[in-house]
Amino acid sequence: MEKPFSDYWKEYLNIQNAPCGQVGDTNEDTLNLLKNSDVVCSVRFEYRNCRTRIPVLMKMEDGYKAIYPHLSAYPKESEAQLMKINIQIAQSAGVHITSNEIIYLNKEYIRKDYLDLNEFLLRSDHLFNRRNKPSKTIDECMEQYDFDLDEWIDTVQTLLDSPEFTLDRSKKCTTGRRCSYYDDCFDESKLPDDSILFLTTSSHKLQAYANGIRRISDLEPEDIEGFKLQYAQYMASKHGIFYDKVALKIWTSMIQYPISYLDFEWDTFAIPPYENMKAFDVLCFQYSLHIEDVNHNLSHHDFFDTADCREKFILSLLETIPKKGSILVYNMEGAEKLRLKQLGEQFPKYKEQLDQICDRMIDLSKPFECGLFYDNRMRGHYSLKKVLPVFTDEYSYHQLSIQNGLNAVFTYRTFDSALPEQKQVIRQELSNYCKMDTFAEYVIFHGLEKYLKEDDVNA
Incomplete structure (x- = not known):
């Protein structure tokens, strides 16, 4: 990338000269910025040591509009959770966010001899579902999230204050994209090559491991779910190779x-x-x-x-x-x-x-x-x-x-x-x-x- 993504969306919004918050800003610092400008970038708020940053706040007649630029063509509905958290944290500082928008990349745009930002970047008040369709508004997506922010903060603080915690291997560790901390939590280097945990596309391997099964060959044949690779692994576990x-x-x-x-x-x-x-x-x-x-x-x-x-x-x-x-x-x-x-x-x-x-x-x-x-x-x-x-x-x-x-x-x-x-x-x-x-x-x-x-x- 020739320059930071922020340079592109600031030019698109024509806010290149808008003031920006800085790392470590207090709520008071942020309020001073908002007091002196109708548009502020990198707006930082804090509530009970929980800090957040909103890319853009624009002053409107009834409050503020938050704008979230995404280096993505399909910002997902799950982004609404963070937006709702930000609304609550900003509200605690006396800043009322009344609307939200996203900026995202136009996947259909084909560049010619220059990059046309008005064609390449798009604005919307909708988020995208799993099929990459903009089916719900941001407000509709936020309504699906019901949480107690204070309770979340208390839970996290309890974890941070705990001298130790139990490692729980679950599907959440590897669903979608493998957790970045997986290897820190679970050292698999000492597992046997045919460990039950290496059985591919298995929906039962974690339960089998919890039940004391350690090797793929320890499974009963009927526990194999029918995938060819699983069968190959089962036979290799018995004979070394298949x-x-x-x-x-x-x-x-x-x-x-x-x-x-x-x-x-x-x-x-x-x-x-x-x-x-x-x-x-x-x-x-x-x-x-x-x-x-x-x-x-x-x-x-x-x-x-x-x-x-x-x-x-x-x-x-x-x-x-x-x-x-x-x-x-x-x-x-x-x-x-x-x-x-x-x-x-x-x-x-x-x-x-x-x-x-x-x-x-x-x-x-x-x-x-x-x-x-x-x-x-x-x-x-x-x-x-x-x-x-x-x-x-x-x-x-x-x-x-x-x-x-x-x-x-x-x-x-x-x-x-x-x-x-x-x-x-x-x-x-x-x-x-x-x-x-x-x-x-x-x-x-x-x-x-x-x-x-x-x-x-x-x-």
């Missing part, structure tokens, strides 16, 4: 040489920086491509660039990738395949060629996701980094300076501001990481083939 020989043979028979092992790295932009981009579009800045010919010779190719390198990325890929053969990609539907579809929309003249690449893609994650192969060491996960150690201990992401995609993006963002000698190091580290992804695909594919060949020999 693979469906017939299904794997059918899957591997689809792979045709030359095999291209492909991986992209990209950054996501909430605010579209370049022409023909939408909110939250991505920009691919790197690819790694290992090519294995019919004689099993392996070659490597890559691409890296910064700024608006989309067309360079496309041209390099089209020139380098073989015109025939299978393209193995790990978890392609939500990643590389989707990226190429988006690039085809942004650059229609390359759409047909990019679609042809997509048509030849085969998802290497499917044998693991669908339970055709499972090793207890995967511990309920089938990401590339979890699967690779099953097939080799010679190569590891731990050997790299950059060990995951998030670190790769953060490193990429430092490239333009780095010194020349640092840029060379950054480029090499990014190349090593992306190269490891495609080499891991190569190792995993041939690892699956090896199991099938050994099984045929022992048959």
